[in-house]
Amino acid sequence: MPKRTNDYQKLILAINNHFALQSAKVTESAMLFDASTEQYREIDILLEDEIGGIKALVGVECTTVKRPLTVAKLDEIIAKHKDCHINKTVIVSKFGFANTTAIKAQKVGVELIGYEAALQKDWPAEFDILAGIQPYHVSCELLPDLSITTADDTTLIDFDLKGDPLVEGSDTTLSSYLIELLAQITGGLMLPPYLNGEKAASDGVKFSQSWVFKNGITIKDNAGRQVDIIAAKAEFIYRRQPLSADLQAGIYNGKLVGSSVVKNDDSYFKESRFTVSKDNNGDPKSGISITLSLDT
Missing domain, CATH: 3.40.1350.10 (Trna Endonuclease; Chain: A, domain 1)
Known part of the structure; x- marks a missing residue:
């Protein structure tokens, strides 16, 4: 069945x-x-x-x-x-x-x-803590428009830049390398603090970031050709999508619980299931438990 x-x-x-x-x-x-x-x-x-x-x-x-x-x-x-x-x-x-x-x-x-059908107005004040917890899926994608500056003695002629070349001396590709550099700049948030992230949940936020490599780096394409570069400018798009809707609430097994199931046909995940709970004993120091399950 x-x-x-x-x-x-x-x-x-x-x-x-x-x-x-x-x-x-x-x-x-x-x-x-x-x-x-x-x-x-x-x-x-x-x-x-x-x-x-x-x-x-x-x-x-x-x-x-x-x-x-x-x-x-x-x-x-x-x-x-x-x-x-x-x-x-x-x-x-x-x-x-x-x-x-x-x-x-x-x-x-x-x-x-x-277990209530919807969030009620008369829940204990502790539920405000649970309702304020919101998980998001954050993605930051490197767009194809990548501009690089080569060292004086190298050229991009016949070099396959679109094939995501490897960075010499590391086990990562150039796109991953630039994503890692962006994470360092933004403290892992992937969106520079000077940009407004409100549109990220719908159209995404596009932005550019430039780097100058003081000592230069060497990249190698799939054919083994090498190029030394001293600067790069990359275009990114940042997206931020909530993984839970308004929490439904109830007292479950002696605990205050909020949970939601969200279907995301246009997202990375078909469905996300978010549950958060807190001991219903009035102690503000009691711990909060969180579970997030994703259906890909």
């Missing part, structure tokens, strides 16, 4: 990956065999791990029904998980749970987790 494309399920999958132990296996839309009906049943998210040498299965079901989860639905999930030999059941509901459902879940050991 193909994986679901439910965005809410993907969001919960990202959160479970965020909290899962490194030894755990997290599977979306897992199919488990139900011996009582002799058929495979789908579990929204399955976490598999070993505890004391014994394999433990945790089943997570995600519901988006636009009303609090009922006892009848709880019983249905419990029965399915029992028939599939799941050790622990977790239910995540976008619209909460009925009071009777919460009472029964507590008695039978089912964990209920509420």
Whole structure:
């Protein structure tokens, strides 16, 4: 059976990956065999791990029904998980749970987790910290218009500059060499501080950078021809794209959590999944955990 494309399920999958132990296996839309009906049943998210040498299965079901989860639905999930030999059941509901459902879940050991559909105004002040964390993908590309100045006794005639020649005495190409020099100038930010990066998320920011090589450098093309150069001027384009949208929020496993799933058809990544969490204990010094997963 193909994986679901439910965005809410993907969001919960990202959160479970965020909290899962490194030894755990997290599977979306897992199919488990139900011996009582002799058929495979789908579990929204399955976490598999070993505890004391014994394999433990945790089943997570995600519901988006636009009303609090009922006892009848709880019983249905419990029965399915029992028939599939799941050790622990977790239910995540976008619209909460009925009071009777919460009472029964507590008695039978089912964990209920509420997760809001959108960022709420009345979240604890600590969430401001989480909401302020924004990952970006930054790219800086060297454009083909490269201008170089040769030493007096060398010439570019018959030299293949477009083939990205090697820099003599190093294991890098000229384009990589210039990118490294740019990183040194900008402190690794790749965009000179005098330029405005606001347009970087749409059209990109184009700029040029020049270097004078006091002692000169030697470059060699694919045919083995060498040229000594004393200066270079390169054109770059800088792009900056956010990897998360407005965070959805909730209290998850006793922690304050924000998460988002963003599809980027026109980006380097098909999809980015960002999750950030903080202990919900009111201690401003408690640590923040961040997970960023990219689908290429």
